[in-house]
Amino acid sequence: MVVCGLLAALVGCDVPPPPPNTADGRPVKTVLVNPADAAEAAAVRQLRAAEAQYRQALEALRAYYEKTGNYDKQRWVEREQKNLTRSRPWKYTGLEAPAPTGRTPIENVGEPGLVEQVLAARQGWKEALAALEDHYQAEGLNFKLALIRNVQRRFDPVRTYRYFLEAEIPPASLRPTEAIAAADALYQRALKLHREGKPLPAVTDYNKQRKALLLLLELVRKYPTSTKIAKAAFYIGEIYKEYFNENIRAVHWYQRAWQWDPKLMLPARFQAAVVYDYRLAQPGKALPLYQAVLRHEQFNASNVSFAAQRIEELTRPKE
Numbered sequence: 001m002v003v004c005g006l007l008a009a010l011v012g013c014d015v016p017p018p019p020p021n022t023a024d025g026r027p028v029k030t031v032l033v034n035p036a037d038a039a040e041a042a043a044v045r046q047l048r049a050a051e052a053q054y055r056q057a058l059e060a061l062r063a064y065y066e067k068t069g070n071y072d073k074q075r076w077v078e079r080e081q082k083n084l085t086r087s088r089p090w091k092y093t094g095l096e097a098p099a100p101t102g103r104t105p106i107e108n109v110g111e112p113g114l115v116e117q118v119l120a121a122r123q124g125w126k127e128a129l130a131a132l133e134d135h136y137q138a139e140g141l142n143f144k145l146a147l148i149r150n151v152q153r154r155f156d157p158v159r160t161y162r163y164f165l166e167a168e169i170p171p172a173s174l175r176p177t178e179a180i181a182a183a184d185a186l187y188q189r190a191l192k193l194h195r196e197g198k199p200l201p202a203v204t205d206y207n208k209q210r211k212a213l214l215l216l217l218e219l220v221r222k223y224p225t226s227t228k229i230a231k232a233a234f235y236i237g238e239i240y241k242e243y244f245n246e247n248i249r250a251v252h253w254y255q256r257a258w259q260w261d262p263k264l265m266l267p268a269r270f271q272a273a274v275v276y277d278y279r280l281a282q283p284g285k286a287l288p289l290y291q292a293v294l295r296h297e298q299f300n301a302s303n304v305s306f307a308a309q310r311i312e313e314l315t316r317p318k319e
Contacts, residue, residue: 014206014243015084016154020146031147033094037139041095043132048098050128054084054121061114061163064106072248076161079120083159084125088151115163144196158210158244165252170220172259176227183219183226190215194235194307197243203241230261234268241271247279263298269293270303277310287314 019028033044058081065074106114129152136145140188154299162168190212216232216239223229237253240246254272274287276282293307 011015012203014204016156017150018142018144019150019154019199028090028147030091030093031144033092035094039135040132040139043128043135044095045098047125047128048092049133050121050125050221051084051088051182052098054118054125055081057114057117057121059085060106060109061118061312064109064114067106068111069183076163077118080161081157085244086311089154090147098273119162144268149211150279155159156210157214158246165249167254168249171226171255173228174256174260176225176229176261178223178226178227180223180226183228186215186219186223187226187228187232188230190219191235195241195254206243209239209243214243230257230264231266233257233260234266234271235265237268237271241275241279251275251280258296267293267297267300267303270300270307273307273310283314287311290314 015073022028033041034040058077062074062077062081065071097276099233117175129148133145133148133152136142184287193208193212193215197205197212199205213236214238219232220229220236226232233253234257236252237257240253241250251272254275257266257268269289269292273286273293276289277286287310290311291306293303294311299303
């Protein structure tokens with residue numbers, strides 16, 4: 001943790017922002033609920049109940065994926081569980097302990113129902129945080145307000161999932177047909193952050209990469225006919241792959257890039273092929289993409305040469 005903290009100071013480690021320290025400079029471990037503040041007590045109880053429900057929903061979904069052998073989605077749930085756990089590294093005191101939650105049965109609930117429970121619980125938790133934020137702001141409780149806002153910042157939007165890619169990624173039917181000034185401005189801001197987020201080969205500013213990703217996702221969501229959507233999709237794939245190890249998300253965003261603009265002058269097919277080949281260990285999916293590189297991405301001679309070599313290696317008869 002100390003090493004990572006030092007690296008974070010040099011913008012080379014992806015760690016959440018530290019919570020505010022106490023008056024004597026020590027990390028906060030507990031926060032006392034004011035016994036005379038009934039509104040705070042009610043809001044904290046609601047937050048703890050919402051957090052317990054969120055954890056329970058996540059664990060039920062994780063157990064479902066473990067049982068059905070869907071290890072990629074199980075890994076997504078585990079990342080979201082870790083995200084929630086590290087968002088609030090301190091505890092409330094001064095209230096009765098919350099009642100233990102039972103296990104959510106998965107036997108008679110399918111994946112859509114379990115996912116719906118997670119999405120609803122996540123939203124409920126965010127709303128409970130917002131209610132506490134409003135109370136502390138209204139009462140002028142600035143230190144507690146800073147703590148809650150820190151929890152909101154520590155909760156990483158990259159490590160939350162819709163669990164169905166078709167719900168997360170717009171359809172292949174979109175086309176970049178309109179020049180939209182607002183979308184162009186978003187794209188330029190995102191690209192600037194993306195470039196600034198990698199000032200040196202061995203140094204990454206994850207905060208800037210995260211901001212760039214969120215701007216690109218906003219562009220695609222708000223302006224689905226913009227001439228920038230295919231380029232945005234490519235860079236979404238790049239950021240997911242290079243900085244957050246979200247390889248499944250990355251290959252699907254690369255796919256959208258060339259589906260939305262088949263003549264895109266960015267190596268979307270090549271990058272997807274390499275991810276399938278080396279990160280996801282799925283050479284069967286990589287091969288047709290390497291072949292597509294030869295047909296559609298002649299603008300990058302190095303990639304074409306590498307793709308041709310991998311085609312030869314993947315199609316060579318086994319001895």
